[in-house]
Amino acid sequence: xxxxxxxxxxxxxxxxxxxxxxxxxxxxxxxxxxxxxxxxxxxxxxxxxxxxxxxxxxxxxxxxxxxxxxxxxxxxxxxxxxxxxxxxxxxxxxxxxxxxxxxxxxxxxxxxxxxxxxxxxxxxxxxxxxxxxxxxxxxxxxxxxxxxxxxxxxxxxxxxxxxxxxxxxxxxxxxxxxxxxxxxxxxxxxxxxxxxxxxxxxxxxxxxx
Amino acid sequence: xxxxxxxxxxxxxxxxxxxxxxxxxxxxxxxxxxxxxxxxxxxxxxxxxxxxxxxxxxxxxxxxxxxxxxxxxxxxxxxxxxxxxxxxxxxxxxxxxxxxxxxxxxxxxxxxxxxxxxxxxxxxxxxxxxxxxxxxxxxxxxxxxxxxxxxxxxxxxxxxxxxxxxxxxxxxxxxxxxxxxxxxxxxxxxxxxxxxxxxxxxxxxxxxx
Numbered sequence: 001x002x003x004x005x006x007x008x009x010x011x012x013x014x015x016x017x018x019x020x021x022x023x024x025x026x027x028x029x030x031x032x033x034x035x036x037x038x039x040x041x042x043x044x045x046x047x048x049x050x051x052x053x054x055x056x057x058x059x060x061x062x063x064x065x066x067x068x069x070x071x072x073x074x075x076x077x078x079x080x081x082x083x084x085x086x087x088x089x090x091x092x093x094x095x096x097x098x099x100x101x102x103x104x105x106x107x108x109x110x111x112x113x114x115x116x117x118x119x120x121x122x123x124x125x126x127x128x129x130x131x132x133x134x135x136x137x138x139x140x141x142x143x144x145x146x147x148x149x150x151x152x153x154x155x156x157x158x159x160x161x162x163x164x165x166x167x168x169x170x171x172x173x174x175x176x177x178x179x180x181x182x183x184x185x186x187x188x189x190x191x192x193x194x195x196x197x198x199x200x201x202x203x204x205x206x207x208x209x
Numbered sequence: 210x211x212x213x214x215x216x217x218x219x220x221x222x223x224x225x226x227x228x229x230x231x232x233x234x235x236x237x238x239x240x241x242x243x244x245x246x247x248x249x250x251x252x253x254x255x256x257x258x259x260x261x262x263x264x265x266x267x268x269x270x271x272x273x274x275x276x277x278x279x280x281x282x283x284x285x286x287x288x289x290x291x292x293x294x295x296x297x298x299x300x301x302x303x304x305x306x307x308x309x310x311x312x313x314x315x316x317x318x319x320x321x322x323x324x325x326x327x328x329x330x331x332x333x334x335x336x337x338x339x340x341x342x343x344x345x346x347x348x349x350x351x352x353x354x355x356x357x358x359x360x361x362x363x364x365x366x367x368x369x370x371x372x373x374x375x376x377x378x379x380x381x382x383x384x385x386x387x388x389x390x391x392x393x394x395x396x397x398x399x400x401x402x403x404x405x406x407x408x409x410x411x412x413x414x415x416x417x418x
Contacts, residue, residue, distance in 0.1 A: 008409075011409060011412055012405070012409055014408070014412070015402070015404065015405035015408040015409065016389065016402075016405065018408065019387075019404070019405075041389075042389075042391045077412070078408050078409075078411055078412045078415070079411045079412050079414065079415025079416070080408065080411060082415075084411055084414070092306065093302055093303075093305045093306030093309060094302075094303065094306035096302045096306075097301065097302030097303035097305075097306055098403070100302060101403070103387070103404055104404070104407060107404070107407075107408070109407060109411070147414060148410065148411075148414070171414050171417065172410050172411075172413065172414040172417075174406070174407060174410055178228075178312070180225060180250075180251075182251045183413070188410065188413040188414050188417050190406055190407075190409060190410035190413070192401070192403070192406055193224070193225075194307070194310070194401070195224065195228070195312055195313070195316070196221070196224035196225065196228075197383070197399055197401055198313060198316075198318060198383060198399075199223070199224040199227065199287050199289065199316070200217075200220060200221055200224065200287075200399060201357065201381050201383055201397065201399035202287055202288045202289060202293055202318070202357075202381075203220055203223070203286070203287045203288050204381065204392070204397040204399070205288065205293070205356060205357070205380050205381040205397050206287070206288025206291075207288070208380065208381075208397050
């Protein structure tokens with residue numbers, strides 16, 4: 001597998017290609033040139049060719065890319081040709097927002113259960129899923145193997161929670177808490193730190209003058 | 210200004226330094242070595258020295274870094290030594306979650322107003338701020354200069370909204386919609402595409418086996 005050597009910068013561009021190709025497919029478009037992709041996606045055509053060459057090309061000179069084939073192949077590379085079972089931990093506003101995203105489900109990300117420690121929230125249904133008491137998490141994971149835990153809990157206890165989740169078999173953590181977690185041999189972490197994102201925007205505005 | 214040449218990869222690490230140094234400050238720590246920073250932040254010491262050298266160093270051989278000085282300087286580089294006025298457009302779950310983040314306000318990001326087109330939401334107060342009808346946005350921006358618009362609206366109309374916001378003087382857009390926007394000479398964009406983030410996590414889990 002050559003995929004192992006691909007840089008994360010390339011990987012992070014793939015979902016954009018995937019989404020855009022999906023839109024083309026929905027509109028009945030069957031082939032597309034790298035220059036058309038380039039204009040629509042605001043990436044240079046040579047960048048696109050380079051990115052896709054990482055995965056063995058898929059393009060044909062003078063013809064362009066077969067949209068469906070490219071879409072399917074990128075989906076396979078991203079690992080989207082399977083289902084990921086997820087739990088969400090922390091049913092606050094952000095947790096509720098994520099639980100309500102319909103697109104995730106369509107892409108094979110299946111939210112199985114929601115946990116919280118707040119008695120006011122436990123027992124509510126969000127997007128048809130009951131919020132369970134966090135004390136039931138361990139038992140739940142014994143009988144329901146989970147791929148991804150979404151952490152939308154506040155800062156306190158995040159590290160402990162993450163380490164428990166790994167012990168209990170969770171393979172990936174989508175971490176929205178303000179604490180950065182680190183991937184290890186046992187778990188893959190995707191940190192979404194909104195404060196950092198906002199500070200980066202501030203930097204760019206500040207420099208932009 | 211040497212800052213112009215700094216790569217976005219370095220810039221994106223600065224908020225992490227900033228946050229960690231802020232915690233040290235809160236705990237009364239006055240100096241820190243690059244190796245201590247390295248362990249706590251899971252970045253190599255040489256990476257830290259290299260990153261900070263981009264901004265003229267701030268470290269002293271054999272002494273380490275003066276925490277307060279470094280914190281202040283990184284804050285200045287990030288443009289956090291001023292106030293950013295913000296509006297939020299789209300008062301759904303995600304918008305409400307962002308409106309309720311207390312930390313943003315502490316860091317100088319001041320949410321001034323919230324807009325939505327849903328009559329069920331208009332007139333509600335979120336974190337003490339009234340949700341106004343989106344039709345009032347133009348008038349509002351005439352009398353209230355705004356730095357940052359947070360876009361938490363659905364896909365439809367996002368591009369039009371973004372182009373209006375730029376016309377009406379907004380300098381930066383923090384874009385949570387599923388549509389990627391592109392920075393231009395008139396506006397700085399920070400896209401937070403949650404689907405892409407989740408797909409990247411899937412990729413890593415898929416590869417991790």
